[in-house]
Amino acid sequence: MNGTNNPNLKQNSDSIALQRATGLLLVSNTPKGRGVFASQYISKGTILEVSPVLIFSPEEVEKHTAQTVLQHYTYYWPNPSNPKGPQTQAIALGLGSMFNHSRLHQNVVWSRDIASETITYTAHRDIKAGEELCISYGNARLWFQDADLEDESLGIEGEDELQRSGLHALALVESNDVP
Numbered sequence: 001m002n003g004t005n006n007p008n009l010k011q012n013s014d015s016i017a018l019q020r021a022t023g024l025l026l027v028s029n030t031p032k033g034r035g036v037f038a039s040q041y042i043s044k045g046t047i048l049e050v051s052p053v054l055i056f057s058p059e060e061v062e063k064h065t066a067q068t069v070l071q072h073y074t075y076y077w078p079n080p081s082n083p084k085g086p087q088t089q090a091i092a093l094g095l096g097s098m099f100n101h102s103r104l105h106q107n108v109v110w111s112r113d114i115a116s117e118t119i120t121y122t123a124h125r126d127i128k129a130g131e132e133l134c135i136s137y138g139n140a141r142l143w144f145q146d147a148d149l150e151d152e153s154l155g156i157e158g159e160d161e162l163q164r165s166g167l168h169a170l171a172l173v174e175s176n177d178v179p
C-alpha cells in the first residue's frame, strides 16, 4: 500500500493506530539509567505508547543479541517461522525499551499484539506528575542491582527474595501481574 500524500488514508488491515500519550519525559542519569517519567497527571487506562517491535530469529539471538547489551532490552516473542515452537526475542522500538522495572511501584502494564507486532503500554493506575513510569520485569532474578530496593524499608529482605528465586532472567518476561 502506498499511503504517501493520501488524504483518505484510514486504519485497515495493513495499518495500525500508533499512540503516545502527552506528558512523557525521558530522563537521563537516574539511578536506573534513562527512564520515562510523567510530566503531568495521567489517568488509569491511558495508553502511554504503542511500540512496534523488531523480531530476531533464534539464530540472531544466539549469535548476536545474547552477546550484546541488547539482551537487557528484549522481550520473549513467538517465532514467526515456528509459532508453536520455542519463543524467540524481540526489541521494542520507540519508548518501549526505556521503561525501567519496579516490583513495588509498577504503574504500567504492557501487552503484546502478535499480529500487528506491537507492544501497548497502559497506565495501570492514576499516575501523578513527577512519577516514574515503570513496568515489571517479572519475579525472576534480576540481572542488575534493583535501585528501588536500596531505599525501601523492605530493602535487604526483598533483595534476598530475588536472590533465592534462583532463576536467571536474561530478557524481559511478559508479566502483567501487579503486586
Ligand SMILES: C[S@@+](CC[C@H](N)C(=O)[O-])C[C@H]1O[C@@H](n2cnc3c(N)ncnc32)[C@H](O)[C@@H]1O
Residues within 6 Å of the ligand: 031, 032, 033, 034, 035, 072, 073, 097, 098, 099, 100, 101, 102, 144, 145, 146, 147, 148
Ligand atoms: C529495558 S532497559 C531500561 C532503560 C535503561 N534504563 C536505559 O537507560 O537504557 C533495562 C535496563 O535498565 C536498568 N534498570 C531497569 N530497572 C532498574 C531498576 N529497578 N534498578 C536499577 N536499574 C534498572 C538496568 O540497567 C536494565 O538492564
